[in-house]
Amino acid sequence: MECDTNFPCDIEELVDPKNNFGGSVDDFTKSQAFCTVRLKQRPKKVKLAKQSLNYNCSLLEHLSTPKIEGNSANFKSNYVPSYSEDKSSQERDFGEVSSVPGTEKIFVKTWGCTHNNSDSEYMAGLLSSYGNEIKKGKELGKMIVIAGCVSQAAPRSSFLKGLSIIGVQQIDRVVEVVEQTLRGNSVRLLGSRRENGRRLGGAALSLPKIRKNPLIEIIPINTGCLNQCTYCKTKHSRGDLGSYSIEEIVIRAKEAISEGVVEIWLTSEDTGAYGRDIGTTLPDLLQELLKVIPGHCMLRIGMTNPPYILDHLEAMAEILNAPQVYSFLHIPVQSGSDAVLLDMKREYSIAEFEHVVDYLKEKVPGITIATDVICGFPTETPEDFTCTMALCHKYCFSSLFINQFYPRPGTPAARMPRIPTQEVKQRSRELSEFFQSYHPYKDREGAVYRVLITDVAHDKMHLVGHNKFYEQVLVLKEDALMGQMVDVEIVSTGKHYMMGIGKIEYQPSAGPAETLCFKHYNAKEIILGKTMEEWLRFSVVYWHSFRGTGTDPFGGPTIKRSWEEGSDALEIARNRLRAAFEFFTKLGNKYYAFHDRDIAPEGETLEETNKYLDEVTDVALELQKQTGVKLLWATCNLFSHPWYMNGAATNPDAHVVAFAGAQVKKGLEIAHKLGAENFVFWGGREGYQSLLNTNLRTELDHYASFLKMAANFKKKIGFTGQLLIEPKPKEPTKHQYDYDAMTVMGFLKTYGLEGDFKLNVEPNHTTLAGHGYEHDIAVAASYKMLGSIDANTGSPDLGWDTDQFPMDIKNATLIMKIILEQGGLSPGGLNFDAKVRRESVEPKDLFIAHIGAMDALARGLKNAAKIVQDGILSQHLKERYNSFTNTIGQKIEKDEATLEDCEAFIASKGNPSLISGQQEHLEAILNHYI
Ligand code: SF4
Structure with missing residues (x-):
């Protein structure tokens, strides 16, 4: 089935429930509420629908070589052979067709409106009843029958040459058309269906059907x-x-x-025009339907134009208030200019349209009025468009289809001089921007609705339901809820943030340019006894991914995110969190990490700031519960505020140190509240710019005292997360006290803190300290002090902390080898402390960056597993230190040797020989695995 989809009056698919968390930009305008809910009341009894076949339809395609013998007698007056001018059709050789009728595989696909969907459901039902198998997929060797408005209206179109066409009023004869098509005939079964001179609705409603849902x-x-x-x-x-008659519809x-x-x-x-040809009205029909629709069912009334509904406003208002009827009406206005x-x-x-809308809004409290607008109709002047904008401003429709005018051949409008395309686009853009500027559901948090659940959302994680006002509500997926009425409490609302990107799937056969899927990261795949998800423990950082703007020392923001829109900082913080969790659920990472000042706005006082933190972390907690995403670690931003310019814990002013202590107290409390598995200290300004004004030893002593206070408070509140320190040699200070892994371990040991803290190693910091990429990870792991990894990389060409996504397979292999050898990272993880480049301004870039890095580390894991399993490198390592397993080597290792023993050993064995380090040999072995 095809549809004239440019013209919304003909489209009734107002809300495609599967547009949640996915779909095109156009779909955005079709989206209703994006809200997540907490179930208030569960259904007592689970009732599942009988039918389960689910498919889309439009083209009817036969999926194997034609093998059918049919009786074409019925078609004598209706079918025509292939187009005479179509040589390929004339010359087509269908060979010996022999078959058992009704045993073919048919693929049915639909584009377009609800009416087309209904026709397709009937055609699939008829074909299925005849014995054909309705398939979901397509294969080669197809014959095509096309149905719907476009083919009916213009059957001689060149793109329809050689194809069979079935008319919109002949769908009950689809079996015959398909059979004839399979015999090699090109069938045209069109025309109008009449009885006693009156036009009928179409094929009987009692025909068999297979429902899409x-x-x-x-x-x-x-x-x-x-x-x-x-x-x-x-x-x-x-x-x-x-x-159709009321009786037929009610049956x-x-x-x-x-x-x-x-x-x-x-x-x-x-x-709205229903029944005018048969002496009845839409309200008459609805009253009869209400008598047979039980309480667990809902009725949705399709699109109505304003003129005919005007006569029945009072009756319609009464019906729309009935409990089994959605208080929802789609009334396309198309333009705001008379x-x-x-x-x-x-x-x-327009006055009549406004009268319909105003009356229904008054008489049907809460009603949803959806409408459509065509931008750039040929005679639409700028002033006319201003009227359309004014109308939309007046009503702020929660559902608005915005279409650009497109001339359909053969229509009067197609013969009118057109408005320049750029102008049409500009008008539709202006209207779209306005539509996206308001948020009709923002005050709904906490509202409780009874919702009927009828579908699965695109993300496959939620179910889609609608409340009385046909507002879309998402509920976390539980199969038993399908078809049920449930009471829900709205916990978050919003428009979609990342439309057009669905859940990222594992597609190992995807091509090189397909970057929105995993080719290596397969979360549940077992590697050396654990799933990839368990080994890799991926975490997305909040500060770069959801607060990053692309600003650098030489230029301002380049990245503008939809979740940052608005003027209320707290509301933006909540929206940002929802966007983040939408991202996490689509990406499939199980952890995230944040700074306290990233997640909530800062107030005038500590008390006010903490209040904001409480409010925002309440939302985070709810989102964690809903999605299962956990907090890998929290941290406190002790470097951005001006009073931290001389450091926080090491500040020469005790007042500042105290403020930092109070901030960390709250940070640990929210980490505890959110079940964080770690808590990180990164001392960006714990260091010095000049030794002329710095008492180095005093500051290090203060730093240790500060960390002891944190460790004590952690124990006091029962927070079980691991405390971590992140080494970095410099930037923003000239020298940072946590220079590198070895320095930090020495510091912890010196002050007796090695039992309370481990290390969060960031390779970009390691390379800034002048070491190789994996050096600090290896150092920390060697002393069992590796707690977590900030998985990123730097740019050797730039030489500062560029925080790029780790895409290098060799580096990924080397660090995954260390993680495998130490048995995993838990409770730490691989936290992407990385930012997209300031030139990568689209949300898609954010996805691709994470996907690419996750895939790189998954490849690294697989490579490392092979290296560990084969044991060639570990055997080399073992053999290299063999001399310490006996004689003088063994004594040295056990601290039992003296210098005199060494002298005696040389006296007896003479000078050492030269033993090759075999570095090139080992590098060549490593390359074998990468
Ligand atoms: S109401 Fe107008 S736009 Fe809708 S189907 Fe009829 S002619 Fe077409």
Whole structure:
């Protein structure tokens, strides 16, 4: 089925539930609420729908070589052979066709509106009843039958040459058309269905069908409409109004409910016009339907144009308030200018549209009114568009389809002089930006709704439900909730932050340019007895990924994130968290890390700041519970505030040291509250710029005292996370006391702190200290002091702390080898303390950076596992120190040798010989694994 999708009046798929956490930018405008909830009340009894087949339809494709013999007698007056001008069709050799009818595999795919979906469900049902198998996938060797508005309206279009076409009112004959197509005939079964001169709705509603969603029944109540909109192509195919009888629709609804359906959608090109051709009205139909729809089901009324609904406003308001009816109506306005509406032949004025909306808003409290706008209709002047903007400003529609005008061949509007494309784009952009500027659900947190769950969200982690106002609500996935009414409490709301990117999947066969999938990181794959997820413990940092703006010493921000929009710092902080957790759930990392000053805004006083921290970490805690993502570590920012310019714990002013202590107290408390597995100290300004004003020993003593206070408080509050210190040699200070791993270990040992602290090693810092990439990790691991790793890398060409994502496979292999040899990193992890380059300004870049780094480390893990398993390098290492297993070597190792013993040994053995270090040989071995 195809659809004239440029013209929203013809589209009823207002809310595609599967657009959650995914979809295109266009889908953004279709999105309703993005909210997550806490279940208030669970269903007592689980009732699952009977049907389970799930598919999309539009093209009907046969999936194997044609093998069918059918009786074409019925087609004599309806089908035509292949186009005479289509040589390829004429010359097509279908060979000996022999088959058992109804045994073919058919692929059904649909684009377009709800009406098209309904037609496809019927066609799939008929084909299935006939014995054909409805398949989900496509294979080669296809024959094509095409159905829907476009092919019906313009069957002679060149792109339809040689294809079979079935008309929108002939879907009950799909089996015949498919059979004939399989025999090599090109069938055109079109035309209008009439009875006693009156146009009928179409094929009988009682035909068998296979529902796309077994919980939702789509009932077309009429086909066609009473209008002649000048831009519309649908009218050419669906034609004038043809309504089904109330009796037929009610019977269909009852049957569907008995089959397990819980939601009924009434669809047509204009539901408001329903019944005018058969002497009845939409309210009459709805009243009859209400008598048969039970309390656990909901009815959704499809799109209605303003003119005909105007006559029934009072009755419609009453029906929309009924408990089994969604308080929701889709009323396409298309333009805010009467002049444009006249040229569109829409047959209503803006005053009438506003009357419909105002009346329903008053009489149906909470009602959702959705609408559509076409930007750049040929006669739309800038002033007309200003009227459209004013109308949207007035109502702030929570659902708004924004379309750019596109001329459909054969329509009156297609013959009108067009507005320049750039101008059309500019208008639609302006309207889109306005639509995205408001957040209709922002005050809903804490609200409790009864929600009917009917679908699975794109992210496969949530279920999609709707409240009475047909506002979309996401619930964490539990299969037993499907088809149930549940009470939920809204815990977060927002528009989508990262539309167009779904959950990142493992696709090992993806091509080189496909960078939005994992090719190596397969979370549940077992490597040396543990899953990859357990070995790698990936963590996303908050400061770079969600606070980073691309600012550098030479230029301002380049990166603008949608979650930073607004003026309320606390609200932005909450939105940022939601965006972060959306990112985590899509990426699949199980940990994150933050600074206290990144996650919540700073107040005028410590008390005010701590209050903000409490509020924001409440949201974080809820999001952690919902998603299962944990806090790898928290830390305190003890370097940004001006009063930390001379250091925090090592500041020469005790007042500043005390403030830092109070800040760390709160930091440890929130880490404890959020179940952090570690707590990190990074002393960016714990060092000096000049020894002329620095008492080095005094500052180191103060630093140790400060860390002792932290260790004591940690024990006092029962926080079980590991305390970590992160070495770095310089930047921002000229010399930093935590210079490198060995320096920090020496410091801890000197002050008796080695039992309380371990190291969080960042290789970019290691290289700044002049060591090799993996040096500090190896040093810390050698002394069992390696707690966690900030997985990043620097740029040797730049020479400062560039915090790049680790993409180097050799480095990844070397550090994963160390992690494997020490049996894992837990409770630490591989924390991406890395930022996208300031030129990488799109959210997609953030995903790709993490995916690339995760894949690099996964490859490193696999390489390292092979190295460890083969044991060639470890054997070399062992043999190199063999001389310490006996004689003088053994005595030296055991601290039992004296210098006199050494002299005696040389006297007896003579001079040592030269033993090769075999570095090149070992490097060549390493390269074998990479
Ligand atoms: S002509 Fe009918 S189907 Fe087409 S846009 Fe107008 S009301 Fe909708």
